[in-house]
Ligand SMILES: [Ca+2]
């Protein structure tokens with residue numbers, strides 16, 4: 001976490017303590033559901049899931065800070081050439097993309113299947129489309145991204161299809177105001 005300044009770490013810790021209503025020393029799902037930026041995000045529940053890897057039900061401060069690091073806006077200085085030995089910051093474009101990809105890839109097999117795409121699109125487009133419309137949106141989305149024609153979207157295909165979108169902006173949820 002060396003890329004996080006002391007000041008922002010202190011603010012993050014205040015945020016953690018404020019969310020931790022009963023001063024348990026850790027957070028659970030209901031605590032995280034108080035984060036407004038997540039409550040209004042269609043993938044908020046999926047993002048909350050990513051705080052709890054492998055069936056755990058609580059997250060401590062280091063785990064909380066690690067997941068939130070993906071959402072910090074990319075600072076201008078991040079575009080400078082870094083020492084190759086330096087680890088990539090968690091909020092780099094590549095890490096944001098990896099994080100976004102795993103929100104789609106529920107079974108973690110490295111590919112977004114048609115069903116997985118459908119589930120995400122259902123969350124994103126809301127209730128105003130019919131199941132039939134949703135399926136055709138899914139068809140189109142998968143087809144547009146699927147370059148090798150295996151019917152699923154690999155990480156590379158995902159990256160290419162998002163290239164024109166401003167992922168930094170989309171993934172920069174300002175939790176630390
Ligand atoms: Ca998958």
Ligand SMILES: [Ca+2]
Pocket residue numbers: 145146147148149150151152153154157
């Ligand atoms: Ca493919």
